[in-house]
Amino acid sequence: MFIKILNDFSSPELQYEAIWALANISTGTTENIQSLINSGSIPTLIQLLNDSTSPDVIESIWCLGNIAGGSTQFQDELLKSGVVHPILKIASGNPKISILRNSVWCLSTLFKGNAATKFKYLESSIPILCSLLTSNEEVLTDACWAYLIFQMDQTKLI
Numbered sequence: 001m002f003i004k005i006l007n008d009f010s011s012p013e014l015q016y017e018a019i020w021a022l023a024n025i026s027t028g029t030t031e032n033i034q035s036l037i038n039s040g041s042i043p044t045l046i047q048l049l050n051d052s053t054s055p056d057v058i059e060s061i062w063c064l065g066n067i068a069g070g071s072t073q074f075q076d077e078l079l080k081s082g083v084v085h086p087i088l089k090i091a092s093g094n095p096k097i098s099i100l101r102n103s104v105w106c107l108s109t110l111f112k113g114n115a116a117t118k119f120k121y122l123e124s125s126i127p128i129l130c131s132l133l134t135s136n137e138e139v140l141t142d143a144c145w146a147y148l149i150f151q152m153d154q155t156k157l158i
Helices: 002-006 012-025 030-038 041-051 061-068 072-080 084-091 097-111 115-134 137-157
Strands: none
Touching: 002 012, 002 041, 012 030, 012 041, 012 061, 030 041, 030 061, 030 072, 041 061, 041 084, 061 072, 061 084, 061 097, 072 097, 072 115, 084 097, 084 115, 097 115, 097 137
16 A cells, blocks of 8 residues: 555655654665565665655655665665665755765665675665765764765675
């Protein structure tokens, strides 16, 4: 039902409430997250990033970050679904600070794990992370963590 609500762009307020319900579910067990994935949440949440003009709806990045935090398998599913490009587009588009922080946090969560398999998806985020080094303290902290995780994983490639 929540996925159906997310596809109704006539009510951003209702979409926002559905996103928060899914974000709460995505903080649960691996089985909870797998259930979200099986319900088709990933393409729907990514579509929201691409199509919504509501800043509140774009907060769906938080739910995607929670999914990525569940396991490297979930990170891989998100990466293969094309999550990086819309997040980078949002992060580079001068969003409100909470969206920027969530975008960078989501990227850092996607970086965790085996960089060798993720490099082709994540390489394009380095220029954006570097540009955020002049942001406010909260965004700078998240950007540094994302970059640090990426660099630590890169040393495993050698």
